[in-house]
Amino acid sequence: MTSNTMDLRVEYGIHILTLTNGENDNTLTLDVLSEYLAAFDAIEQYKGNTALVVTCDHEKTWSNGINLPWMTAQDEDGTKHFVSTLEEVFYRLAMLNVPTVACLNGNCYAGGAILASAFDFRIMREDRGRFCFPEVNIKIPFTELMVDIIDLLPNKHALKHLALTGVAKTGAQCLADNIVDALFPLASLQDNAIGFAKQLAEKDRATYTTIKRSMRKNIARHRQ
Numbered sequence: 001m002t003s004n005t006m007d008l009r010v011e012y013g014i015h016i017l018t019l020t021n022g023e024n025d026n027t028l029t030l031d032v033l034s035e036y037l038a039a040f041d042a043i044e045q046y047k048g049n050t051a052l053v054v055t056c057d058h059e060k061t062w063s064n065g066i067n068l069p070w071m072t073a074q075d076e077d078g079t080k081h082f083v084s085t086l087e088e089v090f091y092r093l094a095m096l097n098v099p100t101v102a103c104l105n106g107n108c109y110a111g112g113a114i115l116a117s118a119f120d121f122r123i124m125r126e127d128r129g130r131f132c133f134p135e136v137n138i139k140i141p142f143t144e145l146m147v148d149i150i151d152l153l154p155n156k157h158a159l160k161h162l163a164l165t166g167v168a169k170t171g172a173q174c175l176a177d178n179i180v181d182a183l184f185p186l187a188s189l190q191d192n193a194i195g196f197a198k199q200l201a202e203k204d205r206a207t208y209t210t211i212k213r214s215m216r217k218n219i220a221r222h223r224q
C-alpha cells in the first residue's frame with residue numbers, strides 16, 4: 001500500500017510502514033491520519049502472525065506531530081473532526097492486534113511523541129534526534145486519551161518531567177529513562193528494529209494481543 005505520505009509493505013513476514021513526508025517533518029493532517037487508519041485496516045485484516053515496524057526515509061525527523069499551520073486554517077468543526085480522528089489513530093495503534101515497534105531515526109516531537117508512546121516498543125537512533133512533549137510550551141493541553149497514551153511510558157518520573165517541563169531528551173537520556181528500549185547507530189538502526197519485530201512476529205498473535213490489551217485497560221475504557 002503506497003499513499004501520499006507513507007508506504008506499507010510486507011517483508012520477512014512483518015509489516016514495514018515507512019513515513020515518506022520528511023520534507024514536511026512527517027506532520028499530521030486529516031489526510032495523513034486517514035492513511036494511518038488505512039494501514040491499520042490492512043494490518044488487522046492480514047492473516048497469520050506478523051508485526052509492525054514504523055520507520056521513515058528522513059534522517060532528521062520521525063514526526064513533529066500536528067501540522068500547526070494546516071490546523072490553524074481549519075474551522076471549529078474541522079478542528080473537532082481532526083482531534084477525534086487523531087485520537088482514533090492513537091487508540092487503534094495502542095490496541096493493534098500485532099506487536100508494534102517504532103524505529104525512531106529522527107526527532108519525535110509533540111503528537112509524534114504521543115504516537116510513539118502508543119507502540120509496544122521504541123528503538124531510537126543513538127547519535128541524533130530528540131523525544132519531546134512540548135505541549136506545555138505551545139499551550140496545547142493533552143486530551144484524556146492522550147494522557148492515557150503517554151502513561152504507557154513506564155518511567156513515571158521521566159514522564160512527569162517530559163509532560164510538565166517540555167524538556168527534549170536525547171537518545172541516551174531516553175534509554176536511561178526507559179522511554180526507549182534500545183539505541184543503535186543510524187546504519188544499523190532499521191535492521192535491528194526489523195530483526196526485533198521478526199522475533200516478536202514468532203509469538204502467537206492472538207495470545208500476544210490478549211496479553212497486550214489486558215495491560216492497557218485505561219486505553220480500552222475510551223471505547224467502552
